[in-house]
Amino acid sequence: MPILTVDALDARHGLLHAVRGVSFAVEEGETLALVGANGAGKTTLLRCIAGAHRASGGRVMFDGTDVTHLPAHRRVQCGIALVPEGRRLFAGMTVEENLRVAAGRGRPGTWTVERIVEAFPQLGPKLQARAGDLSGGQQQAAAIARALMTNPRLLLLDEVSLGLSPIAVDAVYASLQGLLGGGATVVLVEQDLARALRVADRVLCMLEGRVVYEGRAQETTREQVMAAYFGLREAVA
Amino acid sequence: MIFLNQLVQGVFLGAYYALVACSLSFLFGVMRIVNLAHGSLVVLAAFVLFELADRAGLSPWLSLIVAIPAMAVVGWLLQRLVLDRSLRGGMLVPLLSTFGLAIVLDNLLFQRFGADTRSLAPYIGDLSFDSWSLTDDITVGRLDVLILAVAIVVLGGLQTFLSRTRLGRTIRATAEDPSVVGLIGIDARAVYALATAIAMAMATVAGAFLAMRTTFDPYSGGAQLIFAFETVVIGGFGSLWGTLAGGIVLGIAQNIGAFISPRFFLIAGHLVFLGVLVARVWLSGLNLRRLRVRAA
Amino acid sequence: MVLRWTGRSAAFATAIAAALVVLAVGPFVFAPGVTDRLTALFVYVILGAMWNALAGYGGLVSVGQQAFFGLGAFAAIRLSHAGVPVYPSLAVAALLVGLLALPLGEVMLRLRGGEFAIGMWVVAELAHLLVNLDPLINGETGTSLIALNAVTAPARRADTYWSALGGMVVLLGAMFLMLRGRVGASVQAIRDDEQAAASVGVRVLATKRVVFVLAALGCALAGALWLASAITFQPRAYFSVQWTAYMIFMTLVGGLGTFEGPVLGAVLFFVVETVFGAYGVWYLVGLGAAALLFALFVPAGLWGNAERRYALRMLPVGYHVALPASRQPGGG
Numbered sequence: 001m002p003i004l005t006v007d008a009l010d011a012r013h014g015l016l017h018a019v020r021g022v023s024f025a026v027e028e029g030e031t032l033a034l035v036g037a038n039g040a041g042k043t044t045l046l047r048c049i050a051g052a053h054r055a056s057g058g059r060v061m062f063d064g065t066d067v068t069h070l071p072a073h074r075r076v077q078c079g080i081a082l083v084p085e086g087r088r089l090f091a092g093m094t095v096e097e098n099l100r101v102a103a104g105r106g107r108p109g110t111w112t113v114e115r116i117v118e119a120f121p122q123l124g125p126k127l128q129a130r131a132g133d134l135s136g137g138q139q140q141a142a143a144i145a146r147a148l149m150t151n152p153r154l155l156l157l158d159e160v161s162l163g164l165s166p167i168a169v170d171a172v173y174a175s176l177q178g179l180l181g182g183g184a185t186v187v188l189v190e191q192d193l194a195r196a197l198r199v200a201d202r203v204l205c206m207l208e209g210r211v212v213y214e215g216r217a218q219e220t221t222r223e224q225v226m227a228a229y230f231g232l233r234e235a236v237a
Numbered sequence: 238m239i240f241l242n243q244l245v246q247g248v249f250l251g252a253y254y255a256l257v258a259c260s261l262s263f264l265f266g267v268m269r270i271v272n273l274a275h276g277s278l279v280v281l282a283a284f285v286l287f288e289l290a291d292r293a294g295l296s297p298w299l300s301l302i303v304a305i306p307a308m309a310v311v312g313w314l315l316q317r318l319v320l321d322r323s324l325r326g327g328m329l330v331p332l333l334s335t336f337g338l339a340i341v342l343d344n345l346l347f348q349r350f351g352a353d354t355r356s357l358a359p360y361i362g363d364l365s366f367d368s369w370s371l372t373d374d375i376t377v378g379r380l381d382v383l384i385l386a387v388a389i390v391v392l393g394g395l396q397t398f399l400s401r402t403r404l405g406r407t408i409r410a411t412a413e414d415p416s417v418v419g420l421i422g423i424d425a426r427a428v429y430a431l432a433t434a435i436a437m438a439m440a441t442v443a444g445a446f447l448a449m450r451t452t453f454d455p456y457s458g459g460a461q462l463i464f465a466f467e468t469v470v471i472g473g474f475g476s477l478w479g480t481l482a483g484g485i486v487l488g489i490a491q492n493i494g495a496f497i498s499p500r501f502f503l504i505a506g507h508l509v510f511l512g513v514l515v516a517r518v519w520l521s522g523l524n525l526r527r528l529r530v531r532a533a
Numbered sequence: 534m535v536l537r538w539t540g541r542s543a544a545f546a547t548a549i550a551a552a553l554v555v556l557a558v559g560p561f562v563f564a565p566g567v568t569d570r571l572t573a574l575f576v577y578v579i580l581g582a583m584w585n586a587l588a589g590y591g592g593l594v595s596v597g598q599q600a601f602f603g604l605g606a607f608a609a610i611r612l613s614h615a616g617v618p619v620y621p622s623l624a625v626a627a628l629l630v631g632l633l634a635l636p637l638g639e640v641m642l643r644l645r646g647g648e649f650a651i652g653m654w655v656v657a658e659l660a661h662l663l664v665n666l667d668p669l670i671n672g673e674t675g676t677s678l679i680a681l682n683a684v685t686a687p688a689r690r691a692d693t694y695w696s697a698l699g700g701m702v703v704l705l706g707a708m709f710l711m712l713r714g715r716v717g718a719s720v721q722a723i724r725d726d727e728q729a730a731a732s733v734g735v736r737v738l739a740t741k742r743v744v745f746v747l748a749a750l751g752c753a754l755a756g757a758l759w760l761a762s763a764i765t766f767q768p769r770a771y772f773s774v775q776w777t778a779y780m781i782f783m784t785l786v787g788g789l790g791t792f793e794g795p796v797l798g799a800v801l802f803f804v805v806e807t808v809f810g811a812y813g814v815w816y817l818v819g820l821g822a823a824a825l826l827f828a829l830f831v832p833a834g835l836w837g838n839a840e841r842r843y844a845l846r847m848l849p850v851g852y853h854v855a856l857p858a859s860r861q862p863g864g865g
Contacts, residue, residue, distance in 0.1 A: 050420060051419065052416070052419060052420060071419060071424070072419030072420055073418075073419045073422045073423055073424045073425075076419075076420065076421060076422035077422060081420065081421070082420050084417060084420060088414060088417045088420075090409070090410045090413045090414060090417075091413065092409070092413055093406070093409060093410065093413070097406055097409075098410075100403070100406060101403075101406040101407060101409075101410045101421065101423075102421035102422065105421055105422030105423060106421075106422050146421060147420070147421070149421070150421055150422055265647070269646075270647070271646060271647020271648065271650065271651065273596065273647070273650065273651070319825070319829065322829045323828065323829065326828070326829070326832050328592065328646055329588060329592065329594050329789075330828050330829070330832060331647075332594040332596075332646065332647055332650050333594065333781060333785060333824065333825075333828035334824075334825050334828040334829055336594075336596055336650075336777075336778070336781060336824070337781070337821045337822065337823075337824035337825030337826075337828060338821070338825050339821070340778050340817060340818075340820065340821025340824065341818050341821035341822050341825060343821075344814045344815075344817040344818040344821065345818055347814050348814045348815065348818065459654075459774055462651065462654075463651065463654060463655055463658060466651040466652075466655070467655065470648070470652075500662075500665070500666065503658070503662055504659065504662045504663065507655055507658060507659040507662070508659070510655055511640070511655070511656075511659070514640055514643075514644070514652070515640050517643075518639075518640055518643045
């Protein structure tokens with residue numbers, strides 16, 4: 001049974017119909033990459049799964065429970081954690097405080113500040129620094145770490161490489177590698193197609209709120225996704 | 238030397254202002270709401286304490302133990318019934334709703350208690366008038382010293398609570414970004430309700446000292462709100478120790494004004510407040526926003 | 534292309550003109566008591582409209598508009614004392630207070646939200662205390678507009694009535710023209726989203742300045758007119774925060790940010806005061822409760838709601854209530 005099932009999900013963003021009847025499922029331990037042009041509805045979709053955006057129709061099932069109407073903080077207790085676009089750390093608090101404030105709110109689990117520092121060595125020397133003073137890459141690591149502190153069963157990552165230098169992106173993904181390989185269930189939004197295809201088991205491409213391509217990453221070529229990306233019909237079939 | 242005494246009294250008066258101001262400042266820091274009913278709620282607490290002392294015969298100190306949790310519940314209700322809904326209405330609604338609430342509270346108190354002024358001074362025995370003479374001209378009242386001590390304990394305690402405890406971190410995180418805390422499992426509404434309850438507990442302490450050190454009536458709330466606000470602006474919005482400094486500056490200004498002529502007591506305070514405002518506008522250009530920081 | 538004058542609004546404008554003609558001959562027709570009450574109503578309309586200009590159009594909630602109300606009355610007293618004829622002194626007083634609002638706005642308009650709200654209250658308190666220092670006023674004892682004693686009661690009643698009617702028409706007219714002009718467009722942009730407005734080049738501060746000074750001038754005229762009808766000036770009565778409570782009630786119940794709403798609100802307030810004013814404290818509790826409940830549950834007010842429901846638009850000011858975006862904790 002899939003751990004996450006999204007069923008005919010609809011969401012609006014003001015006047016914009018951002019997500020239109022999206023359905024897909026994620027198996028436990030799987031990494032799914034969401035790709036698509038800006039404004040395709042990827043972020044809104046992730047936020048709907050996390051409960052940060054209200055769905056206007058459809059269902060979100062998590063581990064057999066309907067969570068569609070649960071507020072975000074309740075979904076964290078179920079085991080869903082979103083690393084939001086733009087990182088959104090508590091800039092005035094220290095990195096350690098950012099981690100500790102998230103501790104013990106989700107499910108019981110094994111993540112501690114010490115284990116975080118093992119997984120994200122770049123955070124070790126920065127624990128007492130103000131989160132707002134970190135570099136972009138460090139902030140991204142801290143944002144992921146903060147989400148991990150809730151011991152999620154499903155981790156949603158929104159544009160972790162946005163605004164980072166290539167080196168910083170590599171560092172973030174290097175830290176993620178352990179997670180992705182270690183059986184975590186992850187849905188990530190990634191602009192860099194090549195990287196998405198490399199890290200994910202499956203790829204889902206969105207266009208104007210709809211899913212226009214879905215396939216196993218290994219069997220998917222860059223060209224196929226690019227075609228779906230720009231809405232070329234023949235590629236979808 | 239009489240002038241020096243005025244300065245000393247100003248410091249103690251300032252400690253009272255800091256006590257009144259800290260809950261206003263705290264609530265603003267957490268929810269970005271300026272609670273226009275703040276003064277009225279302080280006065281409500283004073284009346285609750287007075288009733289407990291007058292009717293139930295409880296000592297004011299014992300009454301505080303009863304009144305603080307009771308007012309915390311009032312705070313919780315205030316958030317759930319008024320502030321929560323107001324916040325969703327945008328910038329203006331919290332101001333309008335809390336102002337409406339202030340009018341309702343003031344007039345309900347008037348309806349119940351009439352225009353008579355009241356004081357808790359008769360219920361605290363020697364404390365209300367005992368004092369120590371430092372020199373021939375300078376005397377400090379025991380109650381004043383107690384207020385200063387309590388102000389330091391409350392402000393320091395709040396500071397420690399916010400920076401050292403888990404709940405304090407939760408409140409700070411929510412204050413920084415209420416739309417993100419849900420993603421790490423924090424219910425922002427519950428945090429807001431808790432913060433309002435804490436603010437009302439502190440307002441009750443302020444109400445107790447308002448009632449002990451002077452007289453009050455149902456319409457005293459407006460003045461308390463203004464003093465609290467001036468204190469917070471002079472001290473810098475959001476900074477807790479700044480609040481104490483702001484209160485002391487205000488208290489000293491008022492006492493120096495009164496030293497010149499009794500009619501200048503309030504005027505001097507208002508002028509210092511406006512002076513600080515003008516100075517800030519000129520120094521920081523367009524924005525006061527950088528000055529109002531977090532609750533910590 | 535947006536049509537401003539619809540058939541209905543043209544008809545409505547005609548109706549207003551007719552009503553004004555009828556009101557203009559009022560003092561010849563009405564009983565003295567009615568004339569006095571209508572004078573009060575006109576003052577209420579001015580107050581409601583001015584508070585709405587500030588909050589509804591400028592996004593500025595002030596709980597200190599009584600500062601201008603009191604200063605307007607005080608300036609009229611002073612001018613009249615200096616020999617200026619009584620009725621012109623009302624208008625001059627309002628202009629002087631409007632002038633005073635210019636530098637005051639420079640400081641106060643840098644404040645935001647609640648800071649501006651209470652900051653204005655401090656200004657009102659300070660104005661009150663300073664006016665009390667004037668030997669002519671002599672503290673809370675106050676004084677009266679002595680020059681009016683030279684006029685017979687009926688003439689005084691009629692002149693004050695016409696002044697109030699004229700003042701109301703001029704101020705509402707000025708506001709109407711302002712809203713149709715460039716300021717109107719800016720005002721709308723600012724209320725929808727202040728930062729966005731600034732980023733597309735709307736001169737936020739300049740627009741707020743205009744609204745602030747207009748509101749100050751209008752409240753000052755209201756104060757001066759109130760003085761002309763009450764004759765006595767006791768600072769406490771004029772600088773009372775209750776005036777702001779009334780203004781908020783009128784604006785909220787009528788409809789914040791609508792042109793017609795505060796007028797409707799003023800009429801409702803007038804009726805409520807006439808019927809329930811005798812209940813004293815409970816009446817005030819009711820006013821506060823109404824303001825609270827409207828702010829929470831009917832933020833668009835009666836007119837705003839009707840306007841939306843029936844696509845009603847009597848006067849073509851081209852403004853629609855757009856409730857600010859929600860800031861929901863835990864959501865986003």
